[in-house]
Amino acid sequence: MCAFQAPTSEQSSVSNEPVVNDFAFSVATPNGSGSQTSNNVLVQTLFDMGIPVNGKNLFPSNIKGLPTWYTIRASKDGYTARRATTEIVVAFNGATVAEDVAALPSGGVCIIREDVAKIAPKRDDITVYIVPVKDLMKEAEVPSAFAKRVENMTYVGAVAQLFDIPLDMIEASLLKNFGGKQKPAAMNFAVIQLAYDYFKDNIEKSDPFRFEKMDLTKGKILITGNEAGALGAVFGGVHVVAWYPITPSTSLVDGIISYKHLRKDPETGKSTIAVVQAEDELAAAGMIIGAGFAGARSLTATSGPGISLMAEFAGLAYFAEIPCVFWDITRMGPSTGLPTRTSQGDILFTHYLGHGDSRQFCLLPASPEEAFEFGWRAHDLAEELQAPIFVISDLDLGMNNWMADPFEYPDEPIKRGKVLNAEELQQFIADHGKWGRYMDVDGDGIGYRTIPGTDHPMAAYFTRGTGHDEMAVYSEDSDTWLDNMARIKRKEETGRKLLPQPIEDYDSSKSIGLISFGTNEPAIIEARDWLTSEGVETNYLRVRSLPLAESVLEFVKKHDRIYVIENNFDGQLNQIMRIEYAEHMANVKSLALGDGLPMAARWIVNSILEHEG
């Protein structure tokens, strides 16, 4: 396979006009060869040049050797979605060079390692630049222990020279990448410089692509969704993090570990966050539920297989009403599936996670900003709703670098929900005659809880996953059961309003509406412009939580035709909408593609044109 697709006919060749800041290039290397640094440096430098950019890493489930691709897209118009096609390939992997070259459009560019070039297919309609890696490395005299990893700097030099990236800026981002450490930065830069000079002196540029400084990234940041989510947790007051490693969620917990220091007690230097690597996902879930029961803010991060394993605990948290936060950084399923490919394929299962009549609250971030915001807000919501909150992100958001605005500092005080301390409990009893954990005195389905350690003889209650009355006492009575379930469903309605509401771009003159969620956002933005240019005007609503907000239905009703766009196989958001609004789904069409790749505008446009055309 290859990370990018062969161009379709309408895009099959590149014109000879200069192309500035509006093309994509893919770097093909074997996994574990250290190309990540090269790619990061390139992305960072383009970003520093003020060019809207994104980088998508398509890596294998393997530590070393299998093919990996990194696609960097610069877009003067600010589009940050994956592009289905790429104009330029850096072909540094013999194992994939055939497909990599074949997928280039006519007029495309191939920057190729000398040894790889020997086995590459020939094409007359593309420009080929050969990088003499061996010679350059010999010249560079890098200590042999580092040679392999530094090799990839040769293409950085080549790219910089060919497409006009200032070397000093490359040097700066290299230094940044090495956390300010001069020595490794210098060693790598020397190789870049050599390659740059080699290209300057020996290669004649014959392609139309070029970068030019802009100022569209000013004030922006480049960050992965998992780092953003981690920061959200840290600023959201998380106390207990329990997890079990699994791709692609691991870096979220790594992020929490690396920002734990922000939550040190200034006097003692001790931490206010505990991060425990559990023995498995069941234990991780149990730990965060235990912490939630104890009144602490807790979080786990996992992916599909972990979500499956946590189902029993998720049902307990739902039914015993324990605040806690689960992150699902979705990867491709079913089963172990494709551990390093992105997907939005867990939302139906997660929304209904747990046997019996469970229904979970889910947040659906679409960007680093939201990963941060939902990251802190999830802990407020968990305590306000006394329920587990599932933040469903995905590999694309979690592990790729996204351009974002610096995060807004949480604009509200921390909300701990309805927790009674000893005095408040006393008052409650005075007001209501008694206190019971699950009494719904406010009519919102949410009781008042006490936490262990509350020094009051009536404060204790018994938490359980078995049937219980409003005093938290075991009960098998039918009416008690029904009352309790009805209250929990009432809470669901409270949540429906409290959770992040959809974001709409609506104009009553348009009759076509798009509905989506999460990381499809950039592709949809691009697709809408593209569709407009094809004469198809669209409105757009992005769902940000489950259960579905009421405005989703309103949006559906206001349109003649709705397309629900998702990155999964079954069209699961559409399925959830069908469950909730079957009566109004006649004009709703599901557009679902679960191919493991971040969504690209092209597919959306083509799919919609097929119906609208």
Place this chain on the structure above:
Amino acid sequence: MCAFQAPTSEQSSVSNEPVVNDFAFSVATPNGSGSQTSNNVLVQTLFDMGIPVNGKNLFPSNIKGLPTWYTIRASKDGYTARRATTEIVVAFNGATVAEDVAALPSGGVCIIREDVAKIAPKRDDITVYIVPVKDLMKEAEVPSAFAKRVENMTYVGAVAQLFDIPLDMIEASLLKNFGGKQKPAAMNFAVIQLAYDYFKDNIEKSDPFRFEKMDLTKGKILITGNEAGALGAVFGGVHVVAWYPITPSTSLVDGIISYKHLRKDPETGKSTIAVVQAEDELAAAGMIIGAGFAGARSLTATSGPGISLMAEFAGLAYFAEIPCVFWDITRMGPSTGLPTRTSQGDILFTHYLGHGDSRQFCLLPASPEEAFEFGWRAHDLAEELQAPIFVISDLDLGMNNWMADPFEYPDEPIKRGKVLNAEELQQFIADHGKWGRYMDVDGDGIGYRTIPGTDHPMAAYFTRGTGHDEMAVYSEDSDTWLDNMARIKRKEETGRKLLPQPIEDYDSSKSIGLISFGTNEPAIIEARDWLTSEGVETNYLRVRSLPLAESVLEFVKKHDRIYVIENNFDGQLNQIMRIEYAEHMANVKSLALGDGLPMAARWIVNSILEHEG
């Protein structure tokens, strides 16, 4: 609480006319007091008298002491659903006597232990018969080790005398109950006789209820669904049973153990069924999947918490296409819920069990006959579809005695599906140039498999939950992934037609249709007659498998109004229908009640009249 409900106004009193073979009585005792034998004997005897009868046990999640009720309903018209109300109560439990007496209709009967009577509420409008248990037991001179358990025989004698049950028939079923052992039967019968005589000599009957012989049970059997399912598995050729104890599924495996002898090798006396008590549900699932991989027929039985724990393995079996059978004897959830109460609350979760885009085949038996039939057929279907099959029964069917027709011997040869032995593999390769585990040469989504042990150099393949091509080789290629998923979904369509199709009672003159599944059947039968008598004519379709058969949609389309009747909170069959047929659900109404009790006709009738009235 109390097992039966207070009568509604229209049913609040019993007339003075003789009532023959058409009433219900409930026996209230503390759990673990041995009343099960008494109740079984009464049900068996009524059955032997040819009277249509059922017994529903409402027991606590406790070994000894908490209240338990057993409701026996005799119905000359053959209705076997639970009745919401009861005319007679055998009040042998002081802890519940207040509610038990209060719930009787005016004109009802209370047969009460002497000591319980002392604390019972007084009512003028019911007939009360006091059973002097202590005196009778003294007279009986039962050895003290047995005294407690035999006490309950006193009400058997009382009931027999009061309502005209022939003592010799009681004696016969008692003997049967003790597996033909004379001694315990005689000891128990002596107490029955004493109570009978006491009632005959000292009590004047002043109520209208009476039993009379009929011949409506001729040729029928009385059996629990779990015994039926167990027999189905034994006649379905199951090889490997792995399980972890959980109410209410345990008796299914107990049943397999007790009928294992039918599958002994005649020569060696060795078994062709292995039954392993696993260390937990995850291991049980793994074992049956391992067995399925090895080509054996395998089964596990569990309930909701186990289904949750098996989610990851269920996804693996789905995606790696391993034949195996899961029984879910549903109990009340979410979470640990009410372990001894019935529910139909797992079908949505089970149908979509596993993260990613999983979708499981489910069978939904409604009777012992179907539990048997689906029991053997599930193994055929699993091997034909190369997929896990989930048989979703419930506590009501699984653990209560149901009247049924003797099971039909499987009318088809055992189907092992597409398995190639060495010669067939050779032929396949000759025909198709190669063989790959997931090649879809028939276009039905189902490949040909080989099993370990096949003596052919090309027979081996590698089973995995990760992405794979049709040769079963690991692949991360997008198109390969999509092709594979598309094939699996094609298989789903094959299954949709192959699974047991719905049973319809349709008459084009009627515009109202009822849709349901599983154990609601008897209540719906009764409700339809009742509704007819109220002027509301209905058609009826019973769903027997998921994904939904095509005829379900046809049925929906043919009606003005559809009611989907379920024993759960969320109306899950309705939700599944909405997912599949959103466009056609405008006139479909969900009637869902998940109160832990087997469904009663009254609720259905009232609910429908509310809408139709």
Place this chain on the structure above:
Amino acid sequence: MARENALGLSRNDYKGRKSTLCPGCGHDSISNQIISTAYDLGLEQHKLIKLSGIGCSSKTPAYFLGRSHGFNALHGRMPSVATGALLGNRELKAVAVSGDGDTGSIGMGQFKHVIRRNVPFVYIIENNGVYGLTKGQFSATADEGQELKYYGRNDLPPIDLALEAIIAGATFVARSFSGDAKQVQSLLQAAIAHKGTAILDIISPCVTFNNNDASTKSYSYGKEHEIPLHEIQVLAPDYVEGKEEITVGDYEEGEIIEVDMHDGTVVRLKKLDRDHDPRNRLQAISVLEQAQREELFLTGLVYYEEPRPTVQENENIVSEALATLPSSALRPSADQLAEVMASFQ
């Protein structure tokens, strides 16, 4: 007037709801010992939590310490819930109850790992050799070769949960018998003082499903075969005089082992027939290995080790309860966020 402890509470104040277990169930005796111990020690119930898995045994936390928060979690998963709760609030003490099925079968992984993390709590296994609540299947501690009415013969060797605990790194491992009230109380007292996971494997007969004389988990077997490794006396931290008195006067060299617990409590073990020093790991393993081989019902403090750091110590968290830190400790400042943001620019 009812007797009172140091907090002015009666023993009744340490009870929970009425038990719904079978009359005579061993688990109820253990609940009673927990109640007595907490009452005697004058424990503040609001500083305690009670946890359990699922099973008859796991129901019991509802029946003791009615003024403590409790959590009846999932089958086999109590240890993880305990870990989380004690990280969330390290000021709490936890008394947790599990069954032999709950711990030895479905819970084996969590049992091992909670010990390895040294989560400081009292972990009681109410060991009856069967699954009580699901009506009498063999558990993983059932005797090899035992026959049960419904489930036939048990072909598998029993798992020794005390031995498993030691191998997993437990620093306090005891075995006892629910019929030996005094020993259970002493061990509970010591376990509560222990700064680490304290494993109490208490044989606790199931009178309904496994009380046959032949079963090593029956009352009669326990009564007849219990061999205490030592007599145990637990001296509270402030109990100074008594300590000197007895040490000096009544016993000869080698007849008494004194184990100093972290909080000043002293566990004094008086030698009986056997020489057993619970501070020697290999000896503890050997004695259990021998007990297993020879079917000896040895009870007492089998193993004690100066505790390793607890999970909270390893996590290096603040000494107060995380759960009740003020909001100010929960959210870094806007400046700190700005600084982080700058690093991504």
Place this chain on the structure above:
Amino acid sequence: MARENALGLSRNDYKGRKSTLCPGCGHDSISNQIISTAYDLGLEQHKLIKLSGIGCSSKTPAYFLGRSHGFNALHGRMPSVATGALLGNRELKAVAVSGDGDTGSIGMGQFKHVIRRNVPFVYIIENNGVYGLTKGQFSATADEGQELKYYGRNDLPPIDLALEAIIAGATFVARSFSGDAKQVQSLLQAAIAHKGTAILDIISPCVTFNNNDASTKSYSYGKEHEIPLHEIQVLAPDYVEGKEEITVGDYEEGEIIEVDMHDGTVVRLKKLDRDHDPRNRLQAISVLEQAQREELFLTGLVYYEEPRPTVQENENIVSEALATLPSSALRPSADQLAEVMASFQ
């Protein structure tokens, strides 16, 4: 011409697909030893199955025995899948691979219980002290106090999987080093002959994440510190002469221990520096306990016991494979059904 074994197959015929592990990974060496052993023994591949969990280690079954059916199952759940497969077809032999994370963390429960059931198969733990596939987190066998680049210090004591196996009732437990090809092959040969769960805990360096000299799971550490408990020679069932020869001639009394395996294979252990009789359970436990305490890397056959009945024997199933019984053995007759039905009338 390539060399051939008794079946006329070359060593190549025992290979699988090309490995995708990191060059130099210890796991690849073990795959090679499996290939060599199967080739040398002339095993029929269609009578073998290969199983694994999830991890770098668990990928390896794709790289050996390409003519055997394989199952790469779920993380930590290989043992249950193996149990089911070997009940479904008892004529198969199984070689299973797991990792230290796969077995020691998520898989601890199944590890214990598969051993307790004595499922007859070869269970190889490719033990590198880290989670390779998820990029270098500590596993439960990591050294206490070890530092890793991303995950800081490991505060927890390592789990000794060999010791855990013995306590769980394993009848064949060995430890080895992937760098010691000869010993690995000998142990594999003996393990394949064993009628029960054979546990091989093989230290197998992760060159990418845990190959620092200080790590006890590194190549350099293994090379320098390995202390074989004995020299191992495995004599196939038909190897009679040699047996007598050596026993009589070359060694003195007490210098050789011969372990007779169930199928006639003889494992001959020649004494090196230490006296270790693997047939003594307490000795095996002690030696591991000591190794753990003193950080000794002892390798060899640590424990061997005359095997208990296997899971298939306990289940008392027919001696043929259940999976391929004829249909006639799968469905009782109509008469039998009628008889059962009558009993419910």
